[in-house]
Amino acid sequence: MSNKLSDFDGLVLGAYKDGSLSDTASKEIPTNVQEIIKQQLQYSSSKGGLGEVRVLYGIEGLPSKIAVVGLGTKPESPKDSLNKARVAAASGARALRDQGSKNISIDVMTDEHGASEGATLGLYQPDRLKSIQNQKEAIKISKFGSLVSVQGLTWETGLIYAEAQNFARLLANSPANHMTPTIFTENVEAYLQNLSKVEVIIREKEWAEEKKMGSFLSVGRGSDEPSKFLEIHYKGGKEGDKPLALVGKGVTFDSGGISLKPPANMSAMKIDMGGGAAVSAALYGIAKLELPINVVVTVPLCENLPSGHATKPGDVIIAMNGKSIEVDNTDAEGRLILADALYYTSSTFKPHSLIDIATLTGAMVVALGTDKYSGVFSNSDKLWEDLLEAGKLTNDQFWRMPLDDFYKKAMTKSDVADYINASSSKYGGACTAAIFLKEFVYGLSDEGTVGKNITSADKEKKEKEDNVIENIIDKDADEVNKIRYAHIDMAGVMDTGEDSGYNVKGATGRPTRSIIEVARKLATPK
Template sequence: MQNLVRSLTPPARHLSSATGRLSPRPSFDSLVIPVHQGTDLRERLTTLLPDPLGQQLGTQAAAAGSKGKLNECHILYPDVPALADLRRVALVGTGQAPEAREQTPAELDEKTRVSVASAVKSLRSQGSKRIGVAVPEAHIAAAAAAASLALFDPTYAKTVAKPSAAPAVFPVTLAGRQLSEEAATEAWERGWVYGEAQNLARRWMDTPANLMTPSAFAAEVETHLGPLANVTVTAHDTDWAVAQKMGLFLGVAQGSAEPARFLEIHYRGAGAGAPTLGLVGKGVTFDTGGIDIKPWQGMEDMKADMGGAACVAATLYGIASLRMPINVVCAIPLCENMPGGRAVKPGDVLTAMNGQTVEVLNTDAEGRLILADALYYVSTVHRPSVLLDVATLTGAMAVALGSTYTGVFTNSDTLWSALNRAGNAQHELLWRMPMHPEYREVMRKSRVADLANLSASRGAGSCTAAMFLREFVGEPVRSDGEDDAAAEDRTLRVESSGAPVHYAHLDIAGVMSSKAGNGYNHDGMSGRPTRALIAYVQQLAQAK
């Protein structure tokens, strides 16, 4: 029995443990074993584990009626004197085996995430302190992300009924499995960082707005990202924004007593001449709608209207933690949208950093205003080759795609293909939306300004908002003597026209929150699509 398990060295910040074959007394009190549906569990366990443990668990599994269905979890209680520390074994179902039905690696990873998270939650609720997870080599990163996400505590503000302290979770290999310690440790670390990053976004989005003001958010980012290698965090004040002539950002911010901040984060993981990735996140830390105030139902969730900011900052945390060889500049305009005495009014005209004027037809369409100045700043001052913005921008996106997909508007087929691969790999699904010139034209119908912040028609609210943002990527696309065809090419056809930036706008309004508590989800803010963004950047870094 001394060859029952081998514990692999996990990241030091999660666990301190020696590497090597263990004595009959394992270093964990609980063990997670995924099983496929249709498997003879008694035979499987007796083959996989030495006697008498395998025999015991096989008998208990049969008595419990374990079937291996996806997300089915049975806690078994071994009684082996030589393994007295091993108190619980969680048999968790992963659904049909790969050989029973053809499944993609992404599908198998997602089954691993769902099943491992369910098991970790169940074991934590029973008081487990050190949990070993046995999964195939190909799915170790997915298991680590799931374990990290499962340990997220959404009840941080409660003073009673607090959950138990988070247990340590780490990978193990069962005897006879061929898995190198180095590969398992690296994959586990990488997956754990993916989960940690999403948890950061969840925490920031879940925090009440009185505790997550623009200044508080900037301080949080400094705390978590500032100590990381090659990262610099700068919180610009309103005087800086005035000097930059960010009239749209300042116009939204002026209705609140809370001072605005423009957060700029640089990660330099590659040489000075390497291409730069630009990230921009909407940072409205509370959105009342301004003068065009929202209905009261559900307004408490507007504390998460900085979800785009949370996701891009958390993405940068993941990038820097994994030390990806890439340069990134991240810009986050932070403010509240309040109906104060100085608040911008319907019909007001604001001047953007790029000199274009914007008529504010609806003060609740504020996200596109603050993003516009940030997009122009990043695209012209730092000139990234790829530029992404992430925002809880439009209710129309939730109507169109619900909570299943993030809507993606992009002028680049290459960029879309890479984002889509990353989203599928992490099961944070993306759906490409249209960017048509007609959506752009309806945003230009203002009697008193170059642009309006609301469409002249009621339909396609997400599409028109995306085209408004595209006006501020690079220099204004229209100039004297330029015909409509040339303007459309420069706006919509990056690869064929040779425009300098591959741009995508991700509208996350529909996926902002999760109502399900199953698997690695929890009832609250989701932090999506942070893992997909990290996976995309990993692709980008590897390609370079």
């Protein structure tokens, strides 16, 4: 047997329904030992279902504790192989940790990437603020066996994908007093500091004021914590190549502001920066993989609290693009900070693709439920297909929703401003929010004029630009060579209520791995 199993105090092995070990384990473990394991499984009435664990002890030649984990039936596809390995490795590693193992060898089972990813995700613990004696000890994992790489994914890439998601989990699980806008930027800067080709820029309130980001700044007015604007660049591609842009909602605590939320479960609103956590963590994964692609990440960060300084229902604010917005509901704040972030990112960096991620609407939870899908609104079939395939591979999946100008009417029903930030209808809330955001993507909507000195020449130029935009607005982005845009509403998957497989109770850190996978595919020559 290889990998010096005597160095480990635990071993995770995969086994199919018939009791046979995974192909990788079968090559490494003597036949007589395999028979002993199969017999022990029969004695324990193991059914071999995916994730079912039996811990065995004292089998000669193996570590003192062995977690044999069900793989179910043979995998039917590469994606199935990935997920079986994820679930089994996570379940086995957790079972051995609970038995006191600290140095565990993981059978790569049906997929190397899936096994390392699953074990690393499954062993995550949100206990960093507990006393040392109450924290679970860090576990070391190593691979047992080997498989030929599939789609360029290996044991090492699985570690990177999982480490990235765990970083997003760490950010989003932190209580709001331990993850203010300032602390968020400090954490991200420290985590990225040793990566090459990465530049982290932390913008202050004064910078946002100079940029006339009235929409973003309006949300944080009620808090004593200063708002921040985080900007990260990864320059892995050729100089001058258009970047992939990722924008994440960064409300580090959302009380609803003057439109105060009900107190029940308000503590979960520390996760309202889950989108910002995901894009920051995805940038880590992209840079760690050294992908040949340029990426820019922006995260507007603030708290949404009530006070004598807070924005009030009925206030009118002016966004960076010159459009005015009536604030009907201060609890519809995510779209306000994203409006300026989207316009700044799209107009400044001219990305080929722009993806924003946000815990945006309760309506998305009503539409798709919890734990399974994030909703995607996109003007590009190809970008949607990239997200769809990435989500299937990572098993962090998406469902397409309509990005349709039909919903814009509800967001322009203001007597005093160009837009209103919340629809008066209780229906289609995720759709109206998405179309509102699209209005602030440069090139996908006309520019506003509020607060600008407009000449007759400017008016004529603007009319021509507006006509161009109107002619392409309903066409697929790739057909008319305009920016590809996708809005991801992750409200239904921002947290989970129980440990299951590689999912750990608390903030999920999703859809970090799927975004890394999108970037990997975009960076791979066709």
